[in-house]
Amino acid sequence: MIANYHTLRFIADDLSNQLAGHIVVTTFSQNRNELVIVCPGNNALTDVFVVILCDPSRNALYLRPAFARARKNTVEFFPQIHGKRITAIAMQPADRDIRFSFENGLRLAVQMFGSKANAFLADQEGRVLGAFLRPNDSKGIALQESSRPVKEIPSNAAALAEILRSAGHKTVFAALKEGFPLLGPALVRELLFRAGLAED
Numbered sequence: 001m002i003a004n005y006h007t008l009r010f011i012a013d014d015l016s017n018q019l020a021g022h023i024v025v026t027t028f029s030q031n032r033n034e035l036v037i038v039c040p041g042n043n044a045l046t047d048v049f050v051v052i053l054c055d056p057s058r059n060a061l062y063l064r065p066a067f068a069r070a071r072k073n074t075v076e077f078f079p080q081i082h083g084k085r086i087t088a089i090a091m092q093p094a095d096r097d098i099r100f101s102f103e104n105g106l107r108l109a110v111q112m113f114g115s116k117a118n119a120f121l122a123d124q125e126g127r128v129l130g131a132f133l134r135p136n137d138s139k140g141i142a143l144q145e146s147s148r149p150v151k152e153i154p155s156n157a158a159a160l161a162e163i164l165r166s167a168g169h170k171t172v173f174a175a176l177k178e179g180f181p182l183l184g185p186a187l188v189r190e191l192l193f194r195a196g197l198a199e200d
């Protein structure tokens with residue numbers, strides 16, 4: 001899964017539409033670097049499973065309609081949000097940081113930062129109460145709030161041409177990466193491929 005800002009923003013919006021108002025039943029892990037949030041589904045007989053993968057080589061956030069929880073070797077996380085309603089799910093501006101907000105004022109920050117990916121539970125003031133991975137490294141620190149503006153992709157050819165013209169002697173790949181850092185290298189390469197352009 002591509003974990004760039006624009007993909008994650010779409011996922012956060014979709015999760016918010018599907019899960020806002022739902023109550024968290026539990027949060028647990030039974031696989032390395034994988035946190036699962038369980039919410040009751042629209043059908044009383046089914047649950048919805050939000051899977052957060054913080055593997056250094058692969059970050060992902062997705063819904064699963066079914067999940068077989070093991071009877072042994074599972075660990076519960078963040079009991080402070082069990083039984084609490086999700087009020088919103090939103091992206092931090094210009095960052096791969098998705099925030100789940102709960103009715104009790106707590107927030108779960110899911111940060112998709114490659115090898116530093118993690119999930120942090122924070123109080124109303126933004127102080128970290130616990131972390132999914134490496135919990136002793138972050139307890140009590142303040143969550144960083146992103147204030148950088150999002151650099152939107154130009155909606156017309158003239159604006160794009162101006163960005164490329166102002167790049168000077170840089171390659172097209174380097175100019176697009178610099179002009180649109182939130183796209184990430186994979187999407188810039190895909191854009192060039194679909195446009196029939198070489199990277200240099």
